[in-house]
Amino acid sequence: MEKRIKNLTKRISFKAGRNFGLITSPHKKSFNKRIYRFINFKRNDYKNITAVVRCIEYDSFRNSKIALICYPFGMLQYILMVDNITIGSEISNFGNTIGDSMCLKNLKNGSIISNLGLHNKSCGIFIRSAGTSAVLIRNSNNFSLIKLKSGELRMFNDNVMCVKGSICDSEYFLRDLKKAGTSMKLLNKRPRNRAIARNPVDHPMGGRTKGGVSKTPKGKFSKWTPSVNVNKISKYRILTKRKGKYLTI
Template identity: 35%
Template sequence: MKEIPTPKHLKKKWPRSYGRNNKGRISAWHRGGGHSSLYRQIDLDRKDLQGIVICLEKDPNRFAFLARVFNPDTQNQAYIIAPKDLKKGDIIRSGKLKDLQIGHSRPLRHIPTASFLHNLSQAPGKKAQYLRAPGAFGHLVKKTYTQALIKLQSGEYKYFPLESIATVGIVGNQDWKLMSLGKAGKSRHLGRRPRVRGVAMNPVDHPHGGGEGKTSGGRPSVTPWGKPTKGQATVLKKRKRKI
């Protein structure tokens, strides 16, 4: 197969926040810099997408791999999140299909119970918001007349409408956590800034700072603003649905 170039409309510039909110204040620390990259326009709707996988690509903005799908009828291309075991030359389809293979997308109503799925939309007509990280998958536990019960990666059981669209399979690149960066510069290329320990600071900068020689902080671990970091809950516990 002759190599088909990537259309320009599938890549675009994406404004970065560098961990700051709309007021310019830091809301996520230790972020900034990073290598310049273009955002890949991923088809998260998967309503009428059909075609052939022409290549698998690495996305600089996420650890999950992307698959570029080419439709020979319309001559259009699209990016999708590549599931595990998807290969070049595989057929990608969407909608109400008789056969169900890895990478095929359809409403939950037409997916058998006990299937593994990813790229799940929260409601009909919405883009996929759940189960998009590398190695992520959900387990379709049961279906009622109007809803489907799915076990998420966190262990939570959540109901979704039967018309919500999901993709069959598990997101690829499950071993991404085993990747060794090898040097500090690679971490900076990913947009991660250094993290300085509190005991290495001065007392004016952190409650653990100061002291003669090396110290352990002299008190239980706290944040730079004095809130406990171990043992004491600072946020409401997430409620998990029990069957």
């Protein structure tokens, strides 16, 4: 592992879940200082210029590894690491091999992709976690039909940028945290308890009674309430939800 690059990193300290001693975000706590690495999620610069993978590093802010690439003129960048990429591998933007970034319209049906953007000018938003990937179903009428990891079928503009290949560390879900203290220190999580097990001053469902209708800590109904804005334009591009429910095209 190379020495920390100051232009690409930033030291961040956390004080999560509290505001002047009051709990603002429940079930969260502060944890150790970490170094944030600025990652290039857009992958749309330096067209057709080949870069070499210089090293592979661990990133404390994500569950997948990242790769440090170097261009011929000395530019260094961090990118998400894709499967079958090793030290010394050559990658480029707007290429056609695994690890290269490209537009959806330049891919064949059935291609495995990751680091997918939402629209033409956005950076990678979808498929960035360890071991995840999406499948290109078809291209038609300036739109591409993508099957996401959750099973959702969604339409994207065919000029959206993505990366060919799946994110590395496909066995990340098999990790063993050993003890509860690990999740509290590394994942900034605190224990969770049931609402009906609390006191009336802590939750509307607490106390000696049965609790009644499910509510949030602020007293709002937590069930039978739509959580998606029906006026969003993006709803017309979702063909199938995660649960397999068919929607309009």
